[in-house]
Amino acid sequence: MKYRRFGKTELNLPILTYGAMQVGEPKDENVPAEVTRRAIEAGVNHIETAQGYGTSEERLGRILKDHDRDKLTITTKIGPQKTRDEMWKKIEISLQSLQMDHVENLDIHGINRFETLELTLQKGGCMEAVREAIDQGVIGHIGFSTHAPCEVILATLNTGEFESVNLHYYTLFRRNLPAVQRAIELDMGILIISPSDKGGKLYEPTDKLVNLSKPYSPIELNHRWTISHPGITTLTVGCTYPEEWEAHMPMADRDGPLSEEEQAAVQRWEDQYQLLDSTYCSVCGDCLPCPEKVNIPEILRLRNLAKAFDMTEFGKYRYKMFENAGDWFPGMRSDKCTECGDCLPRCPLDLDIPKLLFEAHDIMWEGEKGKRRWE
Ligand code: SF4
Ligand code: SF4
Numbered sequence: 001m002k003y004r005r006f007g008k009t010e011l012n013l014p015i016l017t018y019g020a021m022q023v024g025e026p027k028d029e030n031v032p033a034e035v036t037r038r039a040i041e042a043g044v045n046h047i048e049t050a051q052g053y054g055t056s057e058e059r060l061g062r063i064l065k066d067h068d069r070d071k072l073t074i075t076t077k078i079g080p081q082k083t084r085d086e087m088w089k090k091i092e093i094s095l096q097s098l099q100m101d102h103v104e105n106l107d108i109h110g111i112n113r114f115e116t117l118e119l120t121l122q123k124g125g126c127m128e129a130v131r132e133a134i135d136q137g138v139i140g141h142i143g144f145s146t147h148a149p150c151e152v153i154l155a156t157l158n159t160g161e162f163e164s165v166n167l168h169y170y171t172l173f174r175r176n177l178p179a180v181q182r183a184i185e186l187d188m189g190i191l192i193i194s195p196s197d198k199g200g201k202l203y204e205p206t207d208k209l210v211n212l213s214k215p216y217s218p219i220e221l222n223h224r225w226t227i228s229h230p231g232i233t234t235l236t237v238g239c240t241y242p243e244e245w246e247a248h249m250p251m252a253d254r255d256g257p258l259s260e261e262e263q264a265a266v267q268r269w270e271d272q273y274q275l276l277d278s279t280y281c282s283v284c285g286d287c288l289p290c291p292e293k294v295n296i297p298e299i300l301r302l303r304n305l306a307k308a309f310d311m312t313e314f315g316k317y318r319y320k321m322f323e324n325a326g327d328w329f330p331g332m333r334s335d336k337c338t339e340c341g342d343c344l345p346r347c348p349l350d351l352d353i354p355k356l357l358f359e360a361h362d363i364m365w366e367g368e369k370g371k372r373r374w375e
Pocket of ligand 1: 289290291292293294296336337338339340341342343344353354357
């Protein structure tokens with residue numbers, strides 16, 4: 001296993017992190033215990049969970065009793081609270097669940113909007129408890145996790161309050177590059193959220209993606225592309241069953257620059273967008289804001305993937321989250337577009353945005369085919 005410095009925290013983390021969100025899923029606790037054992041034996045000694053992940057912290061607490069705590073780095077995440085006291089209560093709940101007297105790293109969970117950032121930084125609020133907990137050695141370091149648009153991430157990075165960031169950035173999703181670059185400038189640790197799932201459900205790849213990736217697997221190529229950025233510290237891998245580690249472990253020792261053959265395979269992914277011809281969306285975001293809050297760039301990114309890589313199933317998985325996942329996956333679906341035309345002059349590629357949105361809806365929406373607003 002290769003390890004990297006987690007920015008200014010000076011923690012030394014493996015390039016693969018065990019993301020333990022699913023640790024509470026299998027009924028038989030021996031299953032996640034085995035997942036954890038395999039991870040730790042392979043050198044994956046950074047485990048990441050959250051208070052919001054159901055029974056994950058409690059299960060981990062029991063499972064990790066059988067391991068040498070001193071050799072582990074634990075990150076948990078807690079959403080921002082209104083007051084210092086409420087935040088302290090939450091910190092105590094997490095430690096109790098984990099059966100630990102400290103964690104090396106705490107992330108404020110889900111700074112997804114400017115309002116959440118304000119709440120996090122509000123005077124007398126949760127950061128006060130965090131600072132006290134750091135002084136008392138209950139928390140080692142403070143970071144944040146985010147599913148926000150890039151401008152919110154940049155604003156959060158620029159507060160200087162955090163030592164690390166936990167965000168989305170993959171071969172097939174590069175909108176957060178400015179945030180990655182800024183975090184590197186600020187010497188912050190960077191953890192990439194679940195690249196195999198959020199990066200395109202790569203554990204169930206389409207035939208097209210498999211063929212374009214050869215001789216690598218899509219998971220392998222995406223891991224390699226991401227970790228070949230020297231400023232990125234670690235990638236979370238969320239295995240539910242022990243054998244799932246097999247797809248990831250071959251990358252544990254490969255953290256150098258991309259080889260020529262790997263670069264050529266990534267280039268084949270890139271070239272595939274040419275299939276979209278004049279309907280390709282660069283996901284620049286210039287078309288926003290939409291008065292109906294339609295998430296134009298993300299919908300058209302999913303359309304890009306469906307058209308270029310046959311990734312319709314991934315599109316369906318993400319598309320149904322609009323209007324259902326709050327600020328974790330914000331914005332409205334395409335059928336809320338009223339064809340007002342506001343976005344059209346802002347698109348540098350001159351795309352017929354409503355037409356592409358409706359096409360994307362027809363490809364990806366599996367729910368009731370309700371009438372469009374103007375019908
Ligand atoms: S045309 Fe549709 S997507 Fe564009 S701004 Fe109007 S409502 Fe939004
Ligand atoms: S529709 Fe146009 S403006 Fe909007 S994200 Fe795509 S390319 Fe950019």
